[in-house]
Amino acid sequence: MEVKQKILVWLDDIVNKFVDSLRLIEVQSPKLREYQGEDKRTNESLATLKEDYLKIIRIFNEISNTPTQEKQKMIEKYRP
Numbered sequence: 001m002e003v004k005q006k007i008l009v010w011l012d013d014i015v016n017k018f019v020d021s022l023r024l025i026e027v028q029s030p031k032l033r034e035y036q037g038e039d040k041r042t043n044e045s046l047a048t049l050k051e052d053y054l055k056i057i058r059i060f061n062e063i064s065n066t067p068t069q070e071k072q073k074m075i076e077k078y079r080p
Contacts, residue, residue, distance in 0.1 A: 004060045004064060007056070007060070008057065008060075011053050011056065015046075015049055015050070015053065018046075018049070019046065022042060059078050062074065063075060063078075
């Protein structure tokens, strides 16, 4: 559970830093208004990151809810 928490905190931190960096860029560069279509692509990228994040959480939950004797098999199931 400790590893799960660390990874979840790490993923939250990455997503938050990414969003904050985008906001900072937008504030610092008024020329970005010329690229309004980029917002849509950025939102789509963020949505993809969120979907991946949710998949990771589901995998961790599935592994953590698996009986101890079967955890190895469950982990192997998700290895690339």
